[in-house]
Amino acid sequence: MKYGWLLPGLVLLVSCAAPQVPSPADRAVERWRGKPIARVIDSWGPPSEKQETAEGEVYSWEASAYQASNIPANLAPGTTYAYGPRRELNCRAVFEVDNAGIVTKAEWQGYECYGLP
Known part of the structure; x- marks a missing residue:
């Protein structure tokens, strides 16, 4: 068991080094x-x-979607489940544009933006 830490250490190292797949x-x-x-x-x-x-302009687009709540509102055994209300998922796409009208930075904020074109 002298090297018992080796496998968990390798798994941790490989998982940290794995490339992140863009959403x-x-x-x-x-x-x-x-x-x-x-x-x-x-x-x-x-x-x-x-x-x-001062550097140009910032444009933003907003999108929203609704998701059903999957968490039971009543957790007592033997009772009827009443699921919680829908959740509104909002996101925002933001583009920074230079004075020539070219997009220099693009990002999204909020929940995963499935409603963006």
């Missing part, structure tokens, strides 16, 4: 980096919000 939301926003914001607007429609900054 669909990551891919939906990252594909616009380096592209003109006009192309994003043509594809996604008008933004929910637009702010001017």
Whole structure:
């Protein structure tokens, strides 16, 4: 058992070194980096919000979806389960644009953005 720590240590090391797979939301926003914001607007429609900054502009789109609650509201044995209310899942795609109108930063915030184009 001198090397009993070796296998757990290797598993931990490999799991930390494994590449992180981008989510669909990551891919939906990252594909616009380096592209003109006009192309994003043509594809996604008008933004929910637009702010001017010293470096350019910030555009954002919001999406929401509803998810049923899977947690029983009553956990007492032998009773009828009444599931909780739906949860609203909101997300926001944010694009920073330079003065030339090119997307320099793209990210999403909130729950996983399944509602983004």
